[in-house]
Amino acid sequence: MNTSAPVETVTSGADKAKLAVAGLLVVAAVAAYYVLGQKDLWLRVLALLGLLIAAVAVFFTAEPGRALVAYGRDSVRELKKVVWPTRKEATQMTLYVFAFVFVMALFLWVTDKTLEWALYDLILGWKR
Template sequence: MSNPTVETVSTGADKAKLAAAGALVVAAVAAFYLLGKQDLWLRVIALLMLLAAAVAVFFTAEPGKALAAFGRDAVRELKKVVWPTRKEAVQMTGYVFAFVFVMALFLWVTDKTLEWAIFNLILGWKR
């Protein structure tokens, strides 16, 4: 199997954009608390606007673009999934319940057999 190598090229501009996005997140939290004497709606609007700016800056950097491409690929793959019909889902659920019942019965019989063998035969305890 071949292992494809992933090369990440991080330019100074990308590092600056990521730093700016981080600074905007910190500024959003700071603004929320510094505007403590203002109305709550004003504080929330300031927080949301600065967070939206941070997200916008992040998605202009290369890691943000890669994240967006990953999301698009994930949605594309999800559209390829073939979901089972209702009949198939009910059948498989029945098989699982039957298997669980049989396994529980097997484990109970095994437990009781070992209990009988250890306590009655080996130790000689009568319960």
Template sequence: MATTQIETVTTSADKAKLAVTGLLVVGAVAVFYLLGKQDLWVRVLALLVLIAAAVGVFFTSAQGKELIAFGQDSAKELRKVVWPSRPEATQMTAYVFAFVVIMALFLWLTDKTLEWVIYGLILGWKH
């Protein structure tokens, strides 16, 4: 039996940071609407400042640091990818298009054959 590992918030400081992050996001939306009589640029600036603060607090938590590490590991793995050359990519694209056309013709032919068998032979309906 396979066991699944569930990641949880480990410290109360991290819980507090995540709570503050959530409050900042909710506060950003609330401030945006509470400043409804202000110019749009003021409202958007307040929203962006509070969202930036929420992102900053999140990235100081353990989950934020794990997200940063994941992004760095992903970038390292992406640099290891061997990308196909242009002729290889063009050839594979042509193969895919050809397969799609052949499959579409096969499905159309199958559909029409079943339509003829069911409606024409079995039920005797005329189109």
């Protein structure tokens, strides 16, 4: 039974404005790259990267950005709890998988040849 409370998200007007500004900065970054088409490439890339970095910075000040950072931290924390297999265990499991695949391929090949023989040679009488 799941006893956790449902998640409620409350977005304020300031968060919505920050997200809108971040979106506009992304659009401005792409527009600046093309508007500066006649300028040097380094200037266009610098304008693009500068505006994109500003958009990311504004995004991370809004609630969805903070929630994304919290999710990343939680993911790293959970990843540290994982018990990874040893090299020996990983090698053994890999060999088990290869052996199973080989046995299944052999079984399917024998089944295919048996059905081919039964259908074409015995029932239909087609000799190759």
